[in-house]
Amino acid sequence: MNNGLYNVTTTCPVCSKDIQVTKVKSKACKVVGSDSDFCTYYETVNPVFYDIWVCGYCGYAAQRDKFPDISYKNSKIIRVQVTPRWNPRDLSGERDIDTALETFKLALYELNLLENAKSSDFARICLRIAWLYRMNDRIKDNKDKENEFLNFALQHYIHAYENERFPIGKFDEITCTYLIGELYRRTGNPEESLKWFSRIISSPEGRNNARILELTREQIQLIREQQLNNEQLSSIG
Numbered sequence: 761m762n763n764g765l766y767n768v769t770t771t772c773p774v775c776s777k778d779i780q781v782t783k784v785k786s787k788a789c790k791v792v793g794s795d796s797d798f799c800t801y802y803e804t805v806n807p808v809f810y811d812i813w814v815c816g817y818c819g820y821a822a823q824r825d826k827f828p829d830i831s832y833k834n835s836k837i838i839r840v841q842v843t844p845r846w847n848p849r850d851l852s853g854e855r856d857i858d859t860a861l862e863t864f865k866l867a868l869y870e871l872n873l874l875e876n877a878k879s880s881d882f883a884r885i886c887l888r889i890a891w892l893y894r895m896n897d898r899i900k901d902n903k904d905k906e907n908e909f910l911n912f913a914l915q916h917y918i919h920a921y922e923n924e925r926f927p928i929g930k931f932d933e934i935t936c937t938y939l940i941g942e943l944y945r946r947t948g949n950p951e952e953s954l955k956w957f958s959r960i961i962s963s964p965e966g967r968n969n970a971r972i973l974e975l976t977r978e979q980i981q982l983i984r985e986q987q988l989n990n991e992q993l994s995s996i997g
């Protein structure tokens with residue numbers, strides 16, 4: 761196993777068996793770049809690949825920080841609807857993009873079965889699935905898939921923004937406002953995107969957040985340039 765990774769033993773809250781899960785040493789995560797929707801690139805180990813813990817015995821899968829907190833009712837749903845169809849397998853240890861995608865899709869599938877699942881959890885998983893498609897050049901229609909999941913993430917973030925308390929995941933209100941604007945931009949809706957970006961420009965919290973303010977200005981500039989290009993193209997046509 762990569763020496764940036766290590767296994768720990770934990771107890772599955774659904775089937776009560778002891779399982780191995782893989783964690784990433786923080787010093788192994790060297791950032792080499794990031795995209796405007798916070799997709800981060802690493803020199804060696806990408807911690808996102810290890811975000812989902814899976815129990816190899818019963819098939820329960822969830823984001824690692826949510827893994828222990830499953831209600832009795834929901835653990836029964838997993839035992840009845842997932843375990844009988846699950847082929848026991850071990851998903852601990854080193855993961856490539858394809859395995860990471862598989863674990864996120866499993867977690868998303870299970871989240872859909874659970875009661876009272878939060879929009880912010882759907883949003884977080886869908887955004888990471890979109891990132892994994894972006895990073896994965898082995899999938900042919902990955903741009904379409906990426907857009908599909910960016911769009912799911914967008915709808916869930918809007919729902920979370922309107923219905924959940926901040927912080928949503930690790931996002932405060934301004935960061936979440938920015939991300940919704942950016943997801944609108946990336947999924948081809950510049951008008952809606954500008955509405956969300958303008959909330960940041962016009963709010964004191966936005967103006968006090970230098971990083972988000974800078975990102976917002978860059979993305980507004982991108983939209984303006986794109987609009988100008990489109991106008992020039994249509995005047996030629």
Ligand SMILES: [Zn+2]
Binds near residue numbers: 774776777818
């Ligand atoms: Zn289990």
